[in-house]
Amino acid sequence: MSDAQRMRDAKKTLGRQLATWRTLRGLRQHDLADAIPMSRSTIAGVEAGAQVVDETFWSRCDSLLHADGELLATYRQYRELERRYQQERAEAARRKRWGAVTAVARTGDIRHHETAVAAPGVEADEQAAGPSPVSVMQKVLESAVTGAGDSDPAGVDLSLLEQRVLDAHDARWRRGPREAPLLVVVGGYAGSGKTQLGELLAALTGWPLLDKDTLTRPMTEELLRALGGDPNDRHSDAYLAAVRPIEYRCLLNAAFDQLRHGTSTIVTAPLLREAPDPRWLDRMRSRFTASQIRVATIWVDADIESMYRRLASRDAARDSWKLNHWNAYSGAVDLALRPAWNHLVIDNGTGAVRPIEEQAALVGRIISPA
Structure with missing residues (x-):
């Protein structure tokens, strides 16, 4: 039996085990999905052996179905099997893809390497025009591998690093331009729980x-000190006039750097001035439209x-003014602001009907259905 088949069988075994425990407790897939919470299609996919999901899912299933740790233990066995499989796959990929690179790198003939060893899928005339990003990435990783062996003294498994980078690269280009990145902006008053969300x-x-x-x-505190102010007074x-605009500019610039490379990004900030102003979103959209964000x-x-x-619980220095002047601060809070x-x-x-964790799970399905 091949290693790939063994992985598929292990995934199906895990799914059948979940179905058995669910049936034993008299629950339908819909019932379990509502209790997790998770979509019914996800439950069906897991039970069919088509997907596995993360440890949090299996921990909740184990608890809800009173499986006495059996589901969680089987899930962890599957992950260990997967780790060994990926490690072997990475090693095989390294030998197949970079065997020639390794031989050349050890001779020190980098010029010969650039012309003789093309990246997978790159034609000779493209290679002549200059090394592709893939070939550059391969050189960097190969340097690490040939310099440190399969594992360095600190215990870092470089073969797994190689495979993770290659898998991420393949997944990125398989997606192509069809999926525009998403900027998720989370706003709200201090203490509302926006960072937690x-x-x-x-x-x-x-x-x-x-x-x-x-x-x-750190930048804000130093700027306020330089201006002769209290570093914790917001x-x-x-x-408000000199520092706050720079904060938001830095925040959005950092987000845009992620987004323009195709990485969806979550930003948390109060947005108390920006939220009521539709022109703020228009300006931001005009910047993002060209990049299809x-x-x-x-x-x-x-x-x-x-x-x-x-x-009061988080006891952060930046909240000291608010807490010391609570009546004045809370009197200016507009709970109707949207x-x-x-x-x-x-x-x-x-008085929230659902805890924030459940609401986050529902939002997660909306913004990232996969």
Whole structure:
């Protein structure tokens, strides 16, 4: 039996095990999907052995179906089998694709390598015009491999790195230009939970998360000090007039760098000035249109009491002015504030019907159905 067939059989075994436990508990696929939460088609795909999903899914299934750890243990066995399979596949790919590169690299004849060893799928006349990005990538990785062997002293498995890079490259070009990247903008007041939602969405989609405070706080604090202000005051004239615009420019520039390379990106920021202004979105869209970038906006809503609890709990220096002047700050909070364009509202207040984790799972299905 081939290794690939063994992987397919293991996936089907895992799916059948889930179906057995679900049937034993008297649940339909719809029932389990609603409880996870997950789409019914995903449950059906897993049980048919067509997909596996992540460990969180199997942990929840194990708990809901009272499988006493059996489902989770089988899932982890499958992942270990997959890891060994991928490692062997990567090694075979390295020998097949780069055997000639390795021999040339060890002689030090790089000029000969560039003309004699073409990247897979690259014609000789294209190679003569200069090394392709794929061939450059191969050279860089091969240098690492020939310099350190299959594993370096720190325990990094370079053969797996090679395969991950090649798989990502293949997947990127298989997608082609049909799938425009998506910018997900998550806004809301301080303490509403927008960063928490952003982190949940990033975990669900695998997309990078750019949080305004994480990205710009060191710069903001130094600029405020240079202007003679309090580095933790986000309500002073110096901050609002001189620093805040730079923060948002840095944030959106960083997002655009991801998006223009085809990577969907999640951005979290208050957007309290931007949300009510439709011209802000128009300006951003005009910048993104040429690159076929889509924009989705999510507003995280919360009540005053829950925002206060979160701010007090996280005890961040940047929130000190708000907490020390809570009556003045909370009196200026407009709970009716919403973006002036199409958006989705997430209720993260005290009386929310669903916890934010469940709402994030629903949003994840919308923005990244795959």
